[in-house]
Amino acid sequence: MINITSLLFPKRFSLLKSFSALFLIVSFIVRISLYIWSIQSIEFSFVDLIKIIGIGFFFDFGTLAYILAIYGLYWFLFPRKFYGNWLDKILINFTYFLLVFVFVFAFLGEFTFWEEFARRYNFIAVDYLLYTYEVIENINESYPLPLLIGIIILLTIGAFYVAKKQDVFVECYNNEDGYLRKIIPYGFWVIVAGVFHLYVQNNQAEIFSNRYQNELAKSGVYSFFAAYNANELDYDEFYKTQSKQKSLEIVQQSLLDNGDKILSEDNILRSIHNTGKEHKPNIVFICMESMNANFMEAFGNQELLTPFLDSLAHKSVFYTNLQATGTRTIRGMEALTLAIPPTPGRSIVKRPNNNNLFTVGEILKEKGYSRTFFYGGDGHFDNMNGYFGNNGFDIVDNPKENNSSNEFPTQRIPFTEEEVTFENAWGACDGDIYNKAIKQINIQHKSKKPFFNFIMTNTNHRPYSFPEGYINDKPGNRISALRYSDWAMKRFFTDAKKQPWFKNTVFVIISDHCAYSAGRTELDVSSYHIPALIYNLPNTKPHEVNKLCSQIDLLPTLFGWLNWSYESKIFGKDITKMKPEDERAFIANHRKLGYRKDNKVVILNELKGSKTYEWNAEENTLTKTESDETLEKETIANYQTAYELFKNNKLKIKEIH
Incomplete structure (x- = not known):
């Protein structure tokens, strides 16, 4: 035997x-x-x-x-x-x-x-x-x-x-x-x-x-x-719940503006209605790495870290009270493209079954746009290529050696060796990313088709290294990295203004998340405030918008400025149409789910708990206060519904008829 x-x-x-x-x-x-x-x-x-x-x-x-x-x-x-x-x-x-x-x-x-x-x-x-x-x-x-x-x-x-x-x-x-x-x-x-x-x-x-x-x-x-x-926590197991139907109804009603209509009883599918002539300019969307609002002079900083960005803000529709949804780049990408409240666990960008989702890309596709994601590193990191490539975006990235193959149904265009003049562990510097973008946009322009380009920058990330000789600061710290990033953006706009597509291009600039936001046990409300602006809008004068709003709202707001009517499955709203009572922001980390209205914050935790706080902006402190039943129900409704719709594949494209 x-x-x-x-x-x-x-x-x-x-x-x-x-x-x-x-x-x-x-x-x-x-x-x-x-x-x-x-x-x-x-x-x-x-x-x-x-x-x-x-x-x-x-x-x-x-x-x-x-x-x-x-x-x-x-x-x-x-x-x-x-x-x-x-x-x-x-x-x-x-x-x-x-x-x-x-x-x-x-x-x-x-x-x-x-x-x-x-x-x-x-x-x-x-x-x-x-x-x-x-x-x-x-x-x-x-x-x-x-x-x-x-x-x-x-x-x-x-x-x-x-x-x-x-x-x-x-x-x-x-x-x-x-x-x-x-x-x-x-x-x-x-x-x-x-x-x-x-x-x-x-x-x-x-x-x-x-x-x-x-x-x-x-x-x-x-x-x-x-x-x-x-990469997720089961919402129903760990967080406070209420009737799923009641949650869905609360969310559906909160998403309706004048002329909008719910098209599905078990979803947030709705028709968005805007009046006036539709505009279809090119769109360049710049997502800045780790850019706090308080790095800008516009919010009181006196160190002249971002002089160009500050100058651009004065020439744009400038959103002064917009909040990031999370503390990671991929959480920002999720918010900006999928326009969904952050569900517990990791960003949907890294989760299984995140293909063929109804992202803002589907709205752009319906309007005839090409869609491209630009990244200076290898986009396989954090599954960025998987997410964008399997949701209809072409990819321009800087793959590592022997890792340039394309397994996605869209086009993958790598940086060439000559196009990368400086890189660190995260990839090519911002200057190289912008240079590649200019080159690729010139090619796109020849197709006579409007383009949407999502550009993710790199330099403002540890180890804060960049090519020397362009600014006076030496590499190695965040202050110098911010100044280089701002310089690189200025050069990009200088080059872009020389191109034939510039006049018909809208530029959207926003941060992915704040720097210094590593605390994970509670929510640091001040660490979610990020800058956001829309530049070169047709027929629109520069002005500030001080409404409390979320990352998930920025692109739906742009679509409103362009007078687009469309069908939508996204949670983001047009900030322009927001009434004071509608203003709100989602702020979260992997486990704590926060919902802010004015200075009142409800935080859901993974022990099925819920606490209501009063936020003191000057001291950045949260003081526990009596629970607000209506606000708590609204908080649960948004997070529970977002989780349910993703889990049950109701955010997929195929649901759209």
Whole structure:
């Protein structure tokens, strides 16, 4: 009879066998411990307990397969003649210690996570990993951190001791297992990992009517990576809800202006009506990296950081009270193109099933526009190319070597080597991006078709590097990067004014998000105020608009200025038509969902909580106040409806008839 254990774990893999046993045993202990902890929330059933253990083992086994497929690559590839030499011993001891340390930490962390959320790891845990400083500070304030680290190290050393006692290290070093002996066991784990990756979803563990049982049947580590892949938190599970139909009705009514009409009972599909002659100028949309409103002289800054942008604001329709929806570039892209309130988790730009959405691009397409996304780096970062390419935009980017292929149904145009005079980790500098844009726009102009170009800048981002010789400041800090970015924009407009398409082109300039907005536990209201302006509008005098509004409103407002009538599935509104009682802004991070009207702010949290605050703009403080039932319902309605429509594919193009 074939010994399955020996087949899957030859002598060279003895340490992997020891780790596998440790991983499965500890996973079982954690599951049973959490079950006992939650017994009052579960109606005990022996049959259900066996199911939980069985399903749990299945997912633990899949998690183990992933680990061994990755970690086992070293064990498989390392040549037999070097087994047990000094390099082999150092690598094995170090990597095994690190692996055990990480998983001991993960297993212990499951108890604190369960205490707070009564769930296995989800996107909240992913968020914790992304913002390590805040998390470590929180742990340090809540628990004796040195003691915890000491316990983890002791447990890791204990695992080492057990492995040593079993002579598994000796077996790893002293054997004659070659590639043929290792190919079957390593191949097995790779195949199992592949099957799980392709065919096993984390929610398949949810076979019970009791939420606690569903969570216990999962594997914490597997759930963590499933959440990372999905990039979202389930709104219904974690946030305050109300009748979905009531929420939809509140949103539908809030979106209607004079002459507009709802076209669907289960959607926000509506007809937008504007009077007067439609204008179809070219549109150049510049999204500035990390540009706070308070960097501009228009908002009181005296350091002359953005003299050109300030001069342009005086010649434009200048929106002085517009708020970003989030704290990341891709959240800004989502708001500006999809015009949707930010749903919990990551931006839709990074989520699965984000193709063929009803973006502003569909409205532009209906009006006969070409649509192109410009980026100075490799647009595969943060799935920008995937989002834009699968939603009808051509792509102009600066791909890394051997990564210039185009897998999207639209055109991909790379920067050439000659077009990149300076780049850092984020890609080409702003000057190069604008130069490429001018060149491409000149080509577009020859087609006699109106164009919409979304240009994403780069320079105002750490490490704040840029080509020297154009401004007096030296690279390496945000102040100098801002001045260079402003200089590059001035040169772009100087060049653009020489082109035949300039007079018939509207320029929209806005920031993706604020700088210094890294705090993730609460919302810093002042860190969402960004500049926005529309320049060169036909038949429109420059003026300021002081209405409180959101990133999601800027392009719908432009369409209003152009007198467009169209069908829409976007949440953005025409700022020009807003009445004082309609003014509002969405501000959020990965987990906190804020809704602001005047200086009153409602914040929804991931524990189904809701708090109402009064915001003091001068001191930038939030003071808890009595809840406003109407405002709270409005807040829930917008966020709940946005989540439901995206989840149920009702923001897809095919819904439009």
